[in-house]
Amino acid sequence: MRNQVFFLLICLLAGLFITSCQKDNKQGNTDKPGISNDVLAQIKAKGFSTRNVHAVNGGYLVEGDIFLSSKDLSQKARTNKVRVAKTEQYSTNNLVSSLPRVITVKVSNLGSAFVQGTDLAIQRYNALGLRIQFQRISSGNADITIQGFYEGPSGGYITLGSSGFPTDAGDPFNLIQMNTHPDAYGSNPNVQYVGSVLQHEIGHCIGMRHTDYMDRSYSCGGDPVDEGDGGVGAVYLPGTPADPDPDSWMLACSNGGNRTFNANDIIALNYLYQ
Numbered sequence: 001m002r003n004q005v006f007f008l009l010i011c012l013l014a015g016l017f018i019t020s021c022q023k024d025n026k027q028g029n030t031d032k033p034g035i036s037n038d039v040l041a042q043i044k045a046k047g048f049s050t051r052n053v054h055a056v057n058g059g060y061l062v063e064g065d066i067f068l069s070s071k072d073l074s075q076k077a078r079t080n081k082v083r084v085a086k087t088e089q090y091s092t093n094n095l096v097s098s099l100p101r102v103i104t105v106k107v108s109n110l111g112s113a114f115v116q117g118t119d120l121a122i123q124r125y126n127a128l129g130l131r132i133q134f135q136r137i138s139s140g141n142a143d144i145t146i147q148g149f150y151e152g153p154s155g156g157y158i159t160l161g162s163s164g165f166p167t168d169a170g171d172p173f174n175l176i177q178m179n180t181h182p183d184a185y186g187s188n189p190n191v192q193y194v195g196s197v198l199q200h201e202i203g204h205c206i207g208m209r210h211t212d213y214m215d216r217s218y219s220c221g222g223d224p225v226d227e228g229d230g231g232v233g234a235v236y237l238p239g240t241p242a243d244p245d246p247d248s249w250m251l252a253c254s255n256g257g258n259r260t261f262n263a264n265d266i267i268a269l270n271y272l273y274q
Contacts, residue, residue: 035053039060043060043062043073048068049063050062054154054159061162063252064159064253065162065200065252066165067163067164068164094166094167094170094207095207096132096171097169099131100132102132103132103135104136104137105135105137105142105143105144106138106139106140106144106145107136109148110148110180111189113191114146114189114198116194118136118195119136119195120191120198121199121202124195128269130274131273131274134202143171145175145176146176146177146198147178148178149177149179150180151179153183157220158179158181158183159184160185160197160254161176161198161200161201162176163177164204164205166207178194178197178198192258193256193257196259196260199249199261200250206272208250208268210250211245211248218252220252237267237271247259247262248264248265249262
């Protein structure tokens with residue numbers, strides 16, 4: 001009998017040990033086991049969420065649509081005027097400088113819906129009378145190039161587009177990538193839908209963070225995920241509300257249709273670039 005009890009105790013202890021190991025193994029980015037802990041630490045230090053990090057050519061996609069190059073990750077993070085968000089509009093530390101300024105945009109090897117969507121996004125920004133204006137060009141070097149990539153759904157969602165934040169030198173992020181997979185915009189993309197996504201990605205290029213970056217479930221559903229409040233900065237823009245803002249053009253996830261600036265978005269953009 002004593003031997004049986006001793007044997008059962010050994011089994012219980014072994015079971016507890018195995019369970020503890022399994023919990024330890026769940027730490028980090030379990031969705032992308034090929035991404036090293038060093039890279040995840042760099043992403044976290046830059047102030048971004050390490051959940052659902054996606055490796056892409058030349059870097060990593062975080063927060064659904066923010067591209068971080070390997071060079072970005074190697075640079076020391078800046079922390080200036082950082083504040084934990086509620087649901088107000090927020091910008092990064094870096095903004096576009098040398099104002100007033102015309103930012104040129106070029107669409108590279110994409111269909112007419114993407115060209116027309118670009119024109120729509122530009123028209124909406126320029127109508128605000130900001131000290132940054134946008135102009136689409138068809139040749140030569142542009143401040144922002146819009147190009148395509150082809151990628152199907154992953155982990156239950158599909159990336160519509162991606163971009164990044166302004167440089168330390170005060171230039172807009174220079175690349176917007178738009179998904180040409182049929183599951184993103186269909187075989188006949190709606191111009192207003194494409195234009196709304198481009199309007200959002202241009203917002204990142206000039207320094208806008210997601211309005212709901214502190215809780216992506218607000219627009220994306222699922223578990224509440226905080227994208228982080230350090231690194232690139234989360235600078236509160238005065239005059240924007242502390243209450244939920246369901247119509248903001250900078251919500252993390254698209255509503256699947258036409259979305260443009262609401263009154264609070266215009267307040268935020270005027271504060272930065274009027």
